[in-house]
Amino acid sequence: MRWIPSLRCVAVAGLYLGGALASPFVLAGDASAGSDVFKTECSECHSVREGRNKKGPSLFGIVGRAAGTVPNYKYSDALLQARWTWTTDKLHSYLSQPAKLANPGTKMKYDGLTDARQLDDLITYLGTLH
Numbered sequence: 001m002r003w004i005p006s007l008r009c010v011a012v013a014g015l016y017l018g019g020a021l022a023s024p025f026v027l028a029g030d031a032s033a034g035s036d037v038f039k040t041e042c043s044e045c046h047s048v049r050e051g052r053n054k055k056g057p058s059l060f061g062i063v064g065r066a067a068g069t070v071p072n073y074k075y076s077d078a079l080l081q082a083r084w085t086w087t088t089d090k091l092h093s094y095l096s097q098p099a100k101l102a103n104p105g106t107k108m109k110y111d112g113l114t115d116a117r118q119l120d121d122l123i124t125y126l127g128t129l130h
Helices: 003-018 030-040 076-080 088-093 116-126
Strands: none
Touching: 030 116, 088 116
16 A cells, blocks of 8 residues: 555645646746845845845845855855745745844844735745745
8 A cells, every 4th residue: 555655745746837836936926026025125135046146146136045045145154154045934924124233243234024915916026036
């Protein structure tokens, strides 16, 4: 009866591929709207181009990346010591509050994005940058 667990795995994999179960990198936001949110909320300090740092590091490939690892950017000790990965959950938590609360000692000056729809849209957009 070893085939039953295998069938269960196939069924679960099918649900993921079919979109019935959420991937940890997918939100219900609108990436196009998130691009607009990025332009108004983030683009002054961040770029979405790989290797293009501004006041802040490039956000290209941020979802799934270890914090503090963009080359040629000098991070705060606070962020380097955080040792987290930028998952959609971590981005949601971090961006929904003032940066100084999310990571005390950070260099980032941001008051947080409190509009839940805009936050989901932004994080969905960031998830497309790879």
